[in-house]
Amino acid sequence: MFTLAKPLARLIAELSRLPGIGPKTASRLTFYLLRAPKEQATALAQAIGELRQNIRECEICFNLSDENPCAICSDPQRDKSVICVVEEPLDVLAIERTGEYRGRYHVLHGAISPVDGIGPEDLKISELLRRLDKEKIEEIILATNPNLEGESTAMYLHRLLIPRGIRVTRIAHGLPVGGDLEYADQVTLIRALEGRREM
Amino acid sequence: MFTLAKPLARLIAELSRLPGIGPKTASRLTFYLLRAPKEQATALAQAIGELRQNIRECEICFNLSDENPCAICSDPQRDKSVICVVEEPLDVLAIERTGEYRGRYHVLHGAISPVDGIGPEDLKISELLRRLDKEKIEEIILATNPNLEGESTAMYLHRLLIPRGIRVTRIAHGLPVGGDLEYADQVTLIRALEGRREM
Numbered sequence: 001m002f003t004l005a006k007p008l009a010r011l012i013a014e015l016s017r018l019p020g021i022g023p024k025t026a027s028r029l030t031f032y033l034l035r036a037p038k039e040q041a042t043a044l045a046q047a048i049g050e051l052r053q054n055i056r057e058c059e060i061c062f063n064l065s066d067e068n069p070c071a072i073c074s075d076p077q078r079d080k081s082v083i084c085v086v087e088e089p090l091d092v093l094a095i096e097r098t099g100e101y102r103g104r105y106h107v108l109h110g111a112i113s114p115v116d117g118i119g120p121e122d123l124k125i126s127e128l129l130r131r132l133d134k135e136k137i138e139e140i141i142l143a144t145n146p147n148l149e150g151e152s153t154a155m156y157l158h159r160l161l162i163p164r165g166i167r168v169t170r171i172a173h174g175l176p177v178g179g180d181l182e183y184a185d186q187v188t189l190i191r192a193l194e195g196r197r198e199m
Numbered sequence: 200m201f202t203l204a205k206p207l208a209r210l211i212a213e214l215s216r217l218p219g220i221g222p223k224t225a226s227r228l229t230f231y232l233l234r235a236p237k238e239q240a241t242a243l244a245q246a247i248g249e250l251r252q253n254i255r256e257c258e259i260c261f262n263l264s265d266e267n268p269c270a271i272c273s274d275p276q277r278d279k280s281v282i283c284v285v286e287e288p289l290d291v292l293a294i295e296r297t298g299e300y301r302g303r304y305h306v307l308h309g310a311i312s313p314v315d316g317i318g319p320e321d322l323k324i325s326e327l328l329r330r331l332d333k334e335k336i337e338e339i340i341l342a343t344n345p346n347l348e349g350e351s352t353a354m355y356l357h358r359l360l361i362p363r364g365i366r367v368t369r370i371a372h373g374l375p376v377g378g379d380l381e382y383a384d385q386v387t388l389i390r391a392l393e394g395r396r397e398m
Contacts, residue, residue, distance in 0.1 A: 066204040
C-alpha cells in the first residue's frame with residue numbers, strides 16, 4: 001500500500017488534530033507550506049513554538065496577556081466602575097473590536113456545564129467576587145454566550161451578585177443585524193419580541 | 200486602543216497567511232494551541248520546521264517523497280505500462296485513496312494557464328516525454344482537473360502523445376456519485392449525457 005512521505009504524513013497528522021481542520025484541509029496546508037517561501041514556514045513554526053513563552057493570565061481580569069496586569073487593566077483611560085464578564089479571551093477581543101466598550105473585563109475561562117463536569121469552582125468566579133470586595137464596581141455586564149451554558153452561568157452569577165447591590169445587566173438577545181426575520185429560529189424571535197424597545 | 204499580546208498577535212498573523220484561514224479561524228487556532236498540551240504545540244512546530252528537510256521530487260514521476268525513486272516508482276507490484284498524469288502531488292494521494300489504480304504516476308506540478316503565465320515549459324512535460332523514450336508505456340491516463348486549465352493541459356498532452364502511438368485516455372466527466380441531477384451545472388450534465396454507457 002502507498003504511504004505518504006513521513007514528513008508530509010507527520011505534518012498532516014499534526015494539523016488534523018487542530019479543531020475544525022480535517023485531513024483534506026491538513027493536506028492542502030501541508031503542500032502549501034512545502035511550496036511557500038522557506039521563511040514563511042520558519043516564521044510559523046517559531047510563532048507556535050514561542051506562543052507560550054510570554055503569555056500569562058492577568059492577575060486582575062484573567063485575560064491572557066504578555067503584561068501583568070494586562071494592557072486593559074493598567075489603562076487609566078478605562079472606566080474602572082464597570083466589569084464585563086466573558087467566558088473566553090477571544091470574547092474580549094470580539095468586544096474590543098467594536099470599539100464601543102470603555103470598561104474593564106473579567107474572563108471566567110469557561111462556562112458552567114454539568115454535562116462536561118464544569119462547575120462554578122472551575123471558573124474564575126471566586127476571583128470575581130474578590131475583585132468586587134476590592135474595587136468600586138457599579139455595574140457588571142454579563143456577556144457570556146447566548147447558549148445553554150452561557151445562560152446558566154449568567155443566571156448563577158446574577159443570583160450571586162444581586163445581594164451585593166450592584167447593577168447586573170445581561171447583553172441583549174435578538175435578531176442579528178443584517179439577518180433575516182424569516183430565517184430566525186423561534187427562540188431568538190421570542191427574545192427579540194420580548195426585548196423590543198420604543199423607537 | 201487595545202492591542203493583543205504580541206505572541207498571540209504574531210501567531211494569528213502567521214496563521215492568517217495560510218490559504219483558507221481567515222483572522223477568526225486563526226484566532227481560534229491560536230487560543231486552542233495556547234490551551235492544548237505543550238507537547239502538541241511543540242510537535243506541530245517541529246513538523247512544520249522539518250517539513251522540507253527530507254522531502255524531494257522523485258526523479259521518475261516527480262511526486263514528492265522522502266525516498267528517491269519514490270515508494271510507488273520503486274514498487275515492483277505496480278504496473279509499469281500505465282502512467283496516470285496528474286497536476287499535483289495531492290492528486291496522487293486522492294487516486295491512491297481509492298485503492299483502485301495499480302499503475303504509476305507522473306506529476307506535472309501545475310497546469311497550462313496563459314493567464315497566470317504558466318506554459319508547457321513550466322511543467323514536467325519534457326520529463327514525461329523522456330520517460331516515454333525510456334519506459335515501455337502502453338497507456339497514459341490524463342487525470343488533470345476537469346477545469347479550463349486542466350482541460351487545456353489534457354488537450355495539449357493528447358496532441359503531443361498521439362503521434363507516439365500510445366493509448367491516451369481521459370478520466371470520465373459526469374455527475375458525482377451521491378450528487379443531485381437537479382443541482383448539476385449544465386456543462387457537467389452535457390458531459391454526463393455524452394459519456395453515457397450501456398447498462
